[in-house]
Amino acid sequence: MEIRADPMEVGRARRWARSRLAGCGIGQDEPLAETVVLLISELVTNAVVHTGCPAVLRMLLPHQHAEGAGAVRVEVADSSSRTPRPRQAEGDDTNGRGLELVSGLADRWGWHRESGGKRIWCELGPATEG
Template identity: 75%
Template sequence: MQLEIRPDPAEVGRARRWARSRLAGSGIQADEPLAETLILLVSELVTNAVVHTGCPAVLRLSLPGAAAEGATVRLEVADRSDRAPVPRCVDGDATGGRGLALVDGLADRWGWSAEGAGKRIWCELDRYAQSHGTATGCPAGAVAFGGGTACEGLAYEAV
C-alpha cells in the first residue's frame, strides 16, 4: 500500500488518516499500542519529508494479515532529496529537531538508504515485541540507527 505525498504540511494529517484506515484490515485495533505508535511514526517521518525536503514523497506501509501473529509492520517514506539525515543537538527549549530521535526510541529497527536521486527512510515494528531500539535486519547499503541516542539531547533531522 502506498500514498503519494505533496510537499505540504497538511499532508501529514492526510497520511495519518490513510494509515489509520488500513489498520483494521490487518487485525491491528485502533486502540492497540502498536496502532498508536505506528500513527506517531507516520506523522514524524512524513513531517520530516514535507518540511525538510520540499519534494513530493511516497509513504509505503506493509501491514501483516489478521492471522499473522508476531509479524513485522514496515513503514517507509521515500523522497526525491539526496540529503542524508543529519544529527542535531537541541536544547530543552527547542520546539523541533527531535523527530528521528523519537523514531529511534519507538521503532524496533530503522534506517535509511539512498534510492536513485533520493532516499528512503524506513522503520519496523514487531507486532508483539517486548523491547524496542535494536538495529538489525538492515538492507544492504543502508545506514541504520538504533539502540538509543549516543548523547543526551542528540536528535536526528531528515533533510
C-alpha cells in the same frame, strides 16, 4: 500513498495509516497502532518539512511480508539527496526530535540512497529477513 510537499499532508497520512491498520483488525487505540501512526507522522513531517519534495509513504503490514513475519514496516521515499540527520534538541526547542523519536520507538530504522533520492524506513516487531 503519494504525499505532496505540504505540511497538511501529515494529517492525511495519519488518517490513511489508521484506516489501513483498522482494515487489518488493529484498533486505533491499540499501542501498536498508536506507535505506527506516530512513526508515520514523524517520517512524513521530516520529508515534507526538510526536503520540500513530494514523497511516497508505504506501510507493510505483517500479512504483506512474503515470509509472513510479524513486523510492521513503514517507508518514506523522496527525491531529495539531503541526508537524514538526527539532531539534538534542547529543552524548549519545538522541533529537532523526529528521528530521535523514531529511534526510540522503532525496533529498527535506517535509510539508503536510491536512484533519484532516498528511502527512510523503520520497523516494529520481529526482524524480517531480506
